[in-house]
Amino acid sequence: MKLTRIIPAIALAVLLTLTSASALAKDVTAFTSDDLNVNAAYAGVTPTDVHAVFGSPVSSETVDVPATGETQVLWHYNGLTLTFTSEALIAARWTDPALIGPRGLRVGDGEETVLSAFFQDQTQTDADVLYTAGWVKEQGMQLPPSGVISHDTDGTFTIRYLAPMEPYSEDVLADPMNFVYQSHASLTFVFDVDGTVSDIIWSVSSLAE
Numbered sequence: 001m002k003l004t005r006i007i008p009a010i011a012l013a014v015l016l017t018l019t020s021a022s023a024l025a026k027d028v029t030a031f032t033s034d035d036l037n038v039n040a041a042y043a044g045v046t047p048t049d050v051h052a053v054f055g056s057p058v059s060s061e062t063v064d065v066p067a068t069g070e071t072q073v074l075w076h077y078n079g080l081t082l083t084f085t086s087e088a089l090i091a092a093r094w095t096d097p098a099l100i101g102p103r104g105l106r107v108g109d110g111e112e113t114v115l116s117a118f119f120q121d122q123t124q125t126d127a128d129v130l131y132t133a134g135w136v137k138e139q140g141m142q143l144p145p146s147g148v149i150s151h152d153t154d155g156t157f158t159i160r161y162l163a164p165m166e167p168y169s170e171d172v173l174a175d176p177m178n179f180v181y182q183s184h185a186s187l188t189f190v191f192d193v194d195g196t197v198s199d200i201i202w203s204v205s206s207l208a209e
Helices: 003-024 047-054 111-116 170-174 176-181
Strands: 059-065 070-077 080-085 088-094 129-131 146-151 157-164 183-191 197-206
Touching: 047 070, 047 080, 047 088, 111 157, 170 176
Parallel strands: none
Antiparallel strands: 059 070, 070 080, 080 088, 088 197, 129 146, 146 157, 157 183, 183 197
């Protein structure tokens, strides 16, 4: 039996048990789309809502994305960039330590502070896999919901959390390699060589863009 054919059962089991398993880890839960915020601006809010939180941007630009045909509007502040599509906030990236991100995390926090804010599967044997619904060989990726640490050759590293915006359909679970075409919430912490968060990035999009 191919590995990808046993993944659906694993994925379903993880999706059903992640919350209860998290309760055993001092009620720390896995990442979800509800975590996507910067200060009081959450994913999906309108430009008007963002203006009420941050005021007028220092500059803005409009970008056409060939892969999707979307038109994105980027608002630039000092140390913060927000991206809108169809009048909805879909992405944020910032380096300003004054800004409050998901679960109160900020630029300048250490690795352990970030790790302690989210669920970790203590049964994982790979230290760089925080939790996962299974390995998808064709994509070379962990199946969301997942949390993964990636190391760069210069000593920097990232922690990336992924979660589907909607539960996977039976078709996706039957053929997990297609999960990259589904809409996902993504949250990435970029760490410098000292193990300190230098950038926080989140977005809502399909992984295949």
